[in-house]
Structure formats: structure tokens, C-alpha cells
Amino acid sequence: MNLIxxxxxxxxxxxxxxxHDINLSVQPAEIVTILGPNGxxxxxxLRALLGIVPVAEGQVTRMQxxxxxxxxxxxxxxxxxxxxxxxxxxxxxxxxxxxAVEALDRVGMAGQGAEQMTTLSGGQQQRVLLARALLGKxxxxxxxxxxxxxxxxxxxxxxxxIEEVRAETRAAVLMISHDLHVVMAASDRVICLNGHxxxxxxxxxxxxxxxxxxxxxLGTQGALALYRHEHDHAHADGHxxxxxDHHHAPDQKHEHDHA
Amino acid sequence: xxxxxxxxxxxxxxxxxxxxxxxxxFVVWRRMAYFGDATAHAAVLGVAxxxxxxxPIGLGTLTVALAxxxxxxxxxxxxxxxxxxxxxxAHSALAFxxxxxxxxxxxxxxxxxxxxxxxxxxxxxxLALVWSGSLSVLALxxxxxxxxxxxxxxxxxxHAAGIRPDRERLVLTIALALVVAVALKIVGxxxxxxxxxxPAATARSFARTPEVMAALAIAIGALSGLxxxxxxxxxxxxxxxxxxxxxxxxxxxxxxxxxx
Numbered sequence: 001m002n003l004i005x006x007x008x009x010x011x012x013x014x015x016x017x018x019x020h021d022i023n024l025s026v027q028p029a030e031i032v033t034i035l036g037p038n039g040x041x042x043x044x045x046l047r048a049l050l051g052i053v054p055v056a057e058g059q060v061t062r063m064q065x066x067x068x069x070x071x072x073x074x075x076x077x078x079x080x081x082x083x084x085x086x087x088x089x090x091x092x093x094x095x096x097x098x099x100a101v102e103a104l105d106r107v108g109m110a111g112q113g114a115e116q117m118t119t120l121s122g123g124q125q126q127r128v129l130l131a132r133a134l135l136g137k138x139x140x141x142x143x144x145x146x147x148x149x150x151x152x153x154x155x156x157x158x159x160x161x162i163e164e165v166r167a168e169t170r171a172a173v174l175m176i177s178h179d180l181h182v183v184m185a186a187s188d189r190v191i192c193l194n195g196h197x198x199x200x201x202x203x204x205x206x207x208x209x210x211x212x213x214x215x216x217x218l219g220t221q222g223a224l225a226l227y228r229h230e231h232d233h234a235h236a237d238g239h240x241x242x243x244x245d246h247h248h249a250p251d252q253k254h255e256h257d258h259a
Numbered sequence: 260x261x262x263x264x265x266x267x268x269x270x271x272x273x274x275x276x277x278x279x280x281x282x283x284x285f286v287v288w289r290r291m292a293y294f295g296d297a298t299a300h301a302a303v304l305g306v307a308x309x310x311x312x313x314x315p316i317g318l319g320t321l322t323v324a325l326a327x328x329x330x331x332x333x334x335x336x337x338x339x340x341x342x343x344x345x346x347x348x349a350h351s352a353l354a355f356x357x358x359x360x361x362x363x364x365x366x367x368x369x370x371x372x373x374x375x376x377x378x379x380x381x382x383x384x385x386l387a388l389v390w391s392g393s394l395s396v397l398a399l400x401x402x403x404x405x406x407x408x409x410x411x412x413x414x415x416x417x418h419a420a421g422i423r424p425d426r427e428r429l430v431l432t433i434a435l436a437l438v439v440a441v442a443l444k445i446v447g448x449x450x451x452x453x454x455x456x457x458p459a460a461t462a463r464s465f466a467r468t469p470e471v472m473a474a475l476a477i478a479i480g481a482l483s484g485l486x487x488x489x490x491x492x493x494x495x496x497x498x499x500x501x502x503x504x505x506x507x508x509x510x511x512x513x514x515x516x517x518x519x
Contacts, residue, residue, distance in 0.1 A: 052418045070419035077412060081288045082466040092409040092420050116467065142419070 003028060003066055003140045003172050004049055009058030011041070011048050018044050020196040022058070026140060029170040031162070031186055033177050035206070036193035037215060042176045043073065045193065046144055049174075066140060069133030069171075073144040075125055077117045085120070085128050086113035095135050103131040108157065122149030130158075134165065141165070143175035159186040264379055265488070271381045272484025272502065274389045275445050276458065278396035278438050280477030283459035284469065285400075285431055288411050292456055293342065294331055297349035299439050299451035301327035303356025306373050306443075310363045317388060321440035327352060328432040336425065353448070376447035376499030378488070385444055392441035396434045403430050408469055445484075446499040457506040458483060464513040479509055 002025040011019040019041045026032055036042045047053040049060055050070060062068075077083065089100045104110055107127040120128065126149050133141060141162075147155040162173055163186060190206040192198045198211035206212050286295050302320040309319025327348070334344055360370060372380070381389070400407065410417040410427040417424050442451045458480040459472065466472035487502025494501075 050419050052415055072415050082472050087468045092405045
């Protein structure tokens with residue numbers, strides 16, 4: 001049973017095609033990470049799955065009654081709006097004080113319910129957003145660069161927390177990151193995105209995929225040559241939306257054919 | 260008791276602030292000040308329309324204010340350069356309204372009552388209209404409160420929670436048109452936006468949650484209304500502007516307190 005499925009979706013902003021022919025699905029209790037450089041359409045993909053951005057082609061299907069917990073990259077609270085952390089947790093669904101205390105405790109924000117949202121640092125804000133998402137008892141957590149405001153220990157603790165939540169509630173997690181090494185341990189599956197899906201698989205498979213290396217330009221040409229790959233990737237040839245067909249079996253070495 | 264024009268005026272001012280308090284908070288949070296101006300100014304055109312078609316003034320202003328509010332909301336959803344567009348709409352609506360009203364000599368004489376309000380002349384029927392209109396707006400906002408707040412904080416979070424931000428925007432649009440129709444008689448077309456913004460902005464200094472800010476805005480609005488009435492009686496000043504003068508005074512005091 002898929003929680004959410006994207007079936008050949010394309011997203012366009014005006015004449016610019018931001019996402020091309022994306023297929024993906026998320027199963028219960030699975031942690032999937034979307035990787036990609038700036039401007040690769042990661043956030044747009046998440047927003048399209050949430051229905052915030054309309055899809056030009058294709059279809060997004062959600063399981064009936066799916067509870068989604070969404071943590072956006074950033075929340076800008078207008079200075080004219082007075083709102084405490086505690087009050088924010090009760091939007092849009094009111095939660096009990098006990099549940100709010102527990103959720104804040106869980107994300108490392110214990111005792112900060114009375115703080116104003118506008119005074120929080122980026123990292124604190126992301127913790128509060130996560131606490132709010134968890135209070136909705138989500139079946140699918142969607143996180144947009146959830147650790148961008150956190151320091152390294154904070155980041156490690158964050159991924160441990162995500163693992164715990166998954167283990168306890170069997171919630172699936174779909175998150176965006178720009179650093180494969182950080183998500184390596186936590187993810188079951190990685191999707192490498194650059195307008196289209198370049199490659200996907202387990203973190204190990206993706207980190208060895210030439211598409212991934214081409215996209216993130218790890219090291220120099222010389223370093224790249226250490227990884228033997230059979231064909232050059234198409235990203236550098238000026239056709240970023242050049243389409244490839246990808247065929248995967250779970251945990252199998254990546255293969256691809258040029259269309 | 261209602262026979263006394265002063266009692267009626269006081270009750271009208273208090274009734275109006277039940278709606279302008281919470282709605283004004285949203286106007287401040289969502290930066291809709293100009294939006295409020297455009298809608299309020301359109302009410303003068305509504306007066307002309309009502310006179311031309313022999314409809315009740317309240318219905319005419321409500322219709323035109325609603326049309327203007329929906330137009331502006333539609334334009335803003337399409338991402339126009341809002342500052343300029345709203346400036347054009349707000350002032351043109353006022354100008355068209357003034358020109359249109361000038362064709363009716365009877366109104367010409369008391370045009371200022373539509374521009375600045377005439378709270379001392381509020382009749383029993385008008386008082387009932389003010390209270391029922393204000394209570395409807397208040398009920399609408401209370402009903403949609405959680406969704407409105409979520410959509411105001413972040414349209415993305417609202418979407419993810421299954422709330423449609425465009426529908427919540429429409430709720431505010433309708434509420435705004437209702438308030439304009441109700442407030443025209445009390446503070447007048449030129450000062451309705453002030454009645455929305457100033458009490459809410461004053462309340463911001465003292466509030467830690469949105470609910471407290473909205474409730475305080477009601478209290479400050481009511482206080483300004485009664486204080487303005489007093490000032491008007493004491494110094495024989497026009498009542499609508501007097502109400503705003505008191506509100507502005509409270510705002511200045513609150514800002515002073517905030518700086519300390």
C-alpha cells in the first residue's frame with residue numbers, strides 16, 4: 001500500500017519546466033530522502049505532493065485519509081502577530097497541554113512553550129515545527145531541509161529522533177537534504193533529483209552512481225575518474241531535462257539506458 | 260433608555276468594535292491596510308448606487324463594498340503589484356463615488372456624514388443593524404478562527420493540513436465588506452480603515468497570543484468610541500474623527516510604553 005504516489009508528474013512555472021516526469025511512491029515506515037543541488041526542484045516536488053503547487057501533467061494520489069505532518073524549510077512569522085510556541089502547537093488542531101509539553105520535550109525544546117515564535121532561532125523554529133507535525137500523529141512526515149538551522153550535534157540528534165519516531169509509530173518519512181553523507185545512515189532510499197529523477201536506490205547505490213557524482217561534482221575530474229563508469233552523464237551537455245529511463249530492483253547496482 | 264441619542268451612539272460604537280477588533284487584527288497581520296481603504300472608499304459609490312435604484316443605503320454599500328473586496332482579493336491572488344493597484348482602486352472608488360453622489364442634491368448637503376460618519380444620528384433600526392452586522396462578523400471569524408490563523412501564519416502549513424487558504428481569504432473579504440457597510444454610518448468611509456488598524460495595532464503591544472490581541476482590540480475600539488463621543492460632546496467636534504483621534508492617542512501611549 002503506497003501512502004502517496006506521484007505518477008509522471010510535471011510542474012511548470014510559466015514556460016519553465018521545473019519538474020519533469022517524476023514517478024515516486026512512499027510506503028509505510030520507509031525513510032526516503034530527496035537529494036539535489038540548489039534549484040533542482042526538491043522543495044517544489046514536496047510542495048507538489050502536498051498540493052500546494054499544481055501539477056501540469058500527471059497525478060498525485062494519496063491514500064484515503066492520509067495524515068501528513070509537514071515541516072517547511074522556514075516559517076516567517078510576521079512581527080505584528082503575537083503567538084507563543086504553545087499556541088502555535090495548537091494550530092490548526094487544538095492539543096492538550098500534556099501533549100504539547102511532551103512534544104516539546106521530545107524535540108529538545110522543553111519548557112519553552114511560553115516563548116514568542118518571533119524570537120526563536122532558525123534551529124529552534126525547526127524543532128517547534130517538527131513538534132507540531134508530530135502532534136498530528138502523522139502517517140507520513142514531509143520535511144524540507146529539516147536540519148538546515150541545526151549544528152552538527154543537533155543534526156545527529158534530529159536524525160536519531162526521526163528514526164525513533166519511525167520505529168514507534170511506523171510513520172513514513174519523506175525529506176529533503178543536500179548532503180548525502182548526513183542522511184546515509186538514516187535513509188532506506190535516496191532519490192537524486194535535478195529537474196527529473198537522475199537516479200535512486202539505497203544510499204550506497206546512489207553514492208556510487210555516476211549521475212550523483214556528476215550532479216554534485218565530488219572532487220575533480222581526476223577524482224571522478226577513480227569511479228569507473230561506462231557512460232558520461234547528460235547533465236553537462238546543456239540538456240538538463242534530457243530524459244532517461246531508469247530500471248531498478250531493490251538494492252541492485254544502478255543501471256540506466258539513454259533514451 | 261434607547262430614546263437617548265447618546266446611549267444609542269455609545270451602544271453603536273461598542274457594537275462596531277466587536278467586529279473591527281478581531282477583523283482589524285487580521286488586517287494588521289496580513290498587511291491588508293490598503294485593502295481595507297479600497298473597500299471602504301467603494302462604499303461611497305454604494306451610496307450613490309442605492310440612491311439611484313431606491314434601494315436601502317446599507318444594501319447598496321454592502322453590494323459595492325463586496326464587489327470591490329472580491330475584485331481586490333482576486334487581483335492579489337493573481338499576484339499584481341498590489342501597492343499601486345490598490346492605490347489606484349482605493350482613490351478612484353472614492354472619486355467616482357463623490358462624483359456619482361453629487362448627482363443627488365439631497366445627499367450633497369450631508370455628504371460629510373457618509374465620509375466622516377454621523378454616529379449621533381443613529382436610529383434604533385440602524386443600531387439593530389450595527390449590532391446584528393457586527394455579531395455576524397464576529398461569529399464568522401470565531402467559526403473560522405483556527406483555519407484563518409493557520410492560513411495567515413503560513414499558506415503552506417494550511418494546505419498541508421487540508422485548509423484552503425483561498426477560501427479563508429474569501430471569509431475575510433466578506434467580513435470586511437460587512438464591516439464597511441455597518442461602519443459607514445458611524446465613522447464614515449474615510450476612517451473605517453483607521454478603526455480597523457489603530458485599535459489592533461495598539462493591542463499588539465500588550466498581547467502574547469492572537470486571541471488576546473483580538474480581544475484587546477475590541478476593548479480599545481470600544482474605549483475609543485466612547486472617548487470620541489465624549490470629546491465630541493465636550494468640544495463640539497465631529498464625532499467620527501474624534502473617535503479616531505482618541506484611538507490614535509491610545510496608540511501613541513501604547514507605543515511609548517513599548518519603548519520603555
